[in-house]
Amino acid sequence: MSAPYILVLYYSRHGAVAEMAKQVARGVEQVSGIEARVRTVPAVSTVCEASEDDIPADGPLYCSMDDLQQCAGLVLGSPTRFGNMAAPLKYFIDGSSSLWLSGAMIDKPAAVFTSTASLHGGQESTLLTMLLPLLHHGMVAVGLPYSEAALMSTRSGGTPYGASHLAGQQGERVLDQDESTLCQALGKRVAGLALQLTVEVNL
Template sequence: MTRILVLYYSSYGHVRALAQAEAEGARSVPGTHVDIRRVPETVSQEIRQKAGFASDDTPIADPADLEAYDAIIFGTPTRFGMMAGQMKTFLDQAGGLWARNALVGKLAAVFASTGSQHGGHEATLLSTQIPLQHFGMLIAGMPYSFAGQTTADHIVGGAPYGAGTIAGADGSREPNETDLAGARFQGAHVARIAAHLTGANLGEAAA
C-alpha cells in the first residue's frame, strides 16, 4: 500500500473542502491508503469565535507522524502571500526529521485558498514548497493535463504549482466544481507518482 497524508490548516473551511477532494482523488488510485490530518491551532478559542472560524473535528497531526508516509499533500490558506503561520509553526517543529533526513525522497504537493485572484495565490503555492525541498522532498504540482485550470469563463483557483480556490474577500465564495476537480486530480496525480516511487524503492531494496 502507498501511504499518503493530506495535511492542512483551515480557518473557514475552504482548505478543508479541498483537502477532502485531494484525499478522494488519491483514494481513487488502487493500492493507496490516505489519512487526513490538520495541524494544531495556534490562536485562542476566543479569537477563533470572534473571527468566525469554522469548527473542525479532523484529528490533529504531530510532526513525528510525517515519516510514516510515502507522500504528503500540504494545504494552507494564504496569509499575506505566504502559508499560514499555523502550518509554518508545524513545519518548524520538524527539525528532528530534517536532521535525520527522514523525509528525503518522499513526495510532496501543495494546495491553497486565497482571498482574491491576485492576493498571493501562486506565491503561497511556491513559497510553501521551499521548506519541503529543504527536507529533501520531491515536489509534484498540478500539470496542464488538468485542463480545468485554463478555463476563462469563470474564476478558478490553482496553478501548475498546485490546486486551489479563491475564497473571496469576505470568505463567502465556496470552492467550485473546477477547484474541487483540480484537487481530486492532484490527489490522484500524487498517488500515482508515489506508487511508482515506492515500487522503485522496493525494487532497489530487493536487488
C-alpha cells in the same frame, strides 16, 4: 501490514481549505493500493506556544511527527497569509527538524494547495513558498500539468504550482467544479507517484 498513505495536512480558519483537503483526499482514494490520511494542526497564539487539547473537538485529528515520518507522500494545504502559509502550519513544519536530520522525508512526493479571499491575493507565492521547506527535506515537488484541462478553463483557482481556490471576501464562494477537479487531480497524482517511487526504491 497497513497500506501506505498520503498525508493530507492542512490548516483551515473558515473551512475553505478543509473542503479542499477533502477533495484532495478523494483524489488519493482513486488510486488503488494507497490511502489518504487527513490531519490538521492547532491554532497558535502570537505570544505563546500552542495550548489546544490533544484531540480537537471535531474534524480530523491533529498531525503528529509520526504521521509525517511514516507517510508515502505529503499534500500540504493552507490559507494565504500575506503571500505565505499560515503561522500554525509553519509552526508545525518548523518543528520537523528531527525528520530533516534523519532524512526521513527524502524522495517522497509532495504537493501544496491554498485558498485566498481575493483573486490576486498571493495564491502562487503562497504555493511556491510552501514548497521551500519540503525541498529542504529532500522531497520531490509535484505540481499540476497542463494535461489537466481545468487549468485552462478555470475562472477562479488553479495553478501549475498546486491547487488553489478563490473563497471571496466573506468566504462565500464554495469550490467550483474546476477547483474541485484540480484538487482531486493533485491528490491522485501524488498518490500515483508515491506508489511508483516506492516500487523503484524496493527494486
